Amino acid sequence: MTMARFIRWYGSGPLHLLVLIASFALTGYAMVRLFAIQPWQVAVWFVGAAILHDIILLPLYSLADLSALSVLRHRTNRGPTVPRINYLRVPAFLSGLLLLVWFPLILGLAVPYAGDTGLPESVYLGRWLAITGVLFAASALAFALRLRRVRRADGADGDRPAPPRHGATP
Numbered sequence: 683m684t685m686a687r688f689i690r691w692y693g694s695g696p697l698h699l700l701v702l703i704a705s706f707a708l709t710g711y712a713m714v715r716l717f718a719i720q721p722w723q724v725a726v727w728f729v730g731a732a733i734l735h736d737i738i739l740l741p742l743y744s745l746a747d748l749s750a751l752s753v754l755r756h757r758t759n760r761g762p763t764v765p766r767i768n769y770l771r772v773p774a775f776l777s778g779l780l781l782l783v784w785f786p787l788i789l790g791l792a793v794p795y796a797g798d799t800g801l802p803e804s805v806y807l808g809r810w811l812a813i814t815g816v817l818f819a820a821s822a823l824a825f826a827l828r829l830r831r832v833r834r835a836d837g838a839d840g841d842r843p844a845p846p847r848h849g850a851t852p
Contacts, residue, residue, distance in 0.1 A: 773817035
């Protein structure tokens, strides 16, 4: 089978398939090991995580994403445009993931880990907020640099017409 035929059949290159198979193998190994130790606790955790995600979290972050899209869609664009939503999605996702993993410590709901970490319980909220601020600042900087690069490219093009988009007729 030629490479082009394989890509047409599979939809991606062989490296993608190899990484996918390796990730499934690693996940299967972890599941076998976890179920061998605590089968009921793992099953309850998976069911609880699925319910928490599908019933509570998915509607919440979908609503937040739609709200951000509607705000960004109604802004007037003067000059070159850069897709903006991912510059909000990425830091919000990372911050939310950190909150999801560490919420007992961030919200002060856990037994203090001072003996294990050497840190008082009061530092976690401030550090999470600082990390969130850094994530959004880095995203804003990346957005500004991308916008600057697009504006320079548009200025260098001058009066040349823009190339047609995929599927557009010239």
